[in-house]
Amino acid sequence: MSDTPVIAAPIADLCRAPDGPRDRQLLMGEGVTVLRIQDGWAEVTAARDGYHGYLRESALTTGAPTHRISARATHLYPKPDFKTPERLSLSHGARLTVLSTGARFAETPQGHVPLAHLSPLESVEADPVSVAELYLGTPYLWGGNSTFGVDCSGLVQAGCLACAIPCPGDSGPQEGALGTPLPEDAPLQRGDLLFWKGHVAWVADAETLLHANAHHMAVAYEPITYAIARIDAQGDGPVTARKRLKGKP
CATH class of the missing domain: 3.90.1720.10 (endopeptidase domain like (from Nostoc punctiforme))
Incomplete structure (x- = not known):
């Protein structure tokens, strides 16, 4: 799977206009189609639902997520050790690219995530x-x-x-x-x-x-x-x- 534009930040506001009010939010790893970039703002549509809006250009990167956060929330750690200070927190629904897995953690480009908090993108909940x-x-x-x-x-x-x-x-x-x-x-x-x-x-x-x-x-x-x-x-x-x-x- 080739890399596509995705959200780099844990949460990014999708605004009605540059510097305008928030209409919705996008989570780390969610895909977007970039329509144009101007003055530090990207005009995008969200892959999940076609929602149109503007977000900070700095909130974008590229990637090919493989997993999603299926727990309520999780932490990203610099090492596969829950006693180390966390780098950031992620919400349910955020998406990550898993590079490798160990006994309890998955390695991603952003850090290490507990395996118990991850599900493959193709997995489907029942209720x-x-x-x-x-x-x-x-x-x-x-x-x-x-x-x-x-x-x-x-x-x-x-x-x-x-x-x-x-x-x-x-x-x-x-x-x-x-x-x-x-x-x-x-x-x-x-x-x-x-x-x-x-x-x-x-x-x-x-x-x-x-x-x-x-x-x-x-x-x-x-x-x-x-x-x-x-x-x-x-x-x-x-x-x-x-x-x-x-x-x-």
């Missing part, structure tokens, strides 16, 4: 909600895409992509692209999605949501009936769609 549950307690961050800060659509995308389900980056396009509509009287089940204008949540079970939200300022569980009433009362309106991912019974 997107289980992936999203890795983010429990993560602080809410508008436009966030990591276990250091995430928003509602970032949490949904993390679960979907780990399960090889194509997923846009924002909740509006997610409502149109993901799953099939459920009748109002259909019982909800784990893995369903509830949408509001500007918000999305996983169904963890028939009575509970899992979502990144500004009410808790974190990824949290919340009773479905309470969340629906709360969101409506705060002025954000009713549920706009109930969806079931394809392949679910």
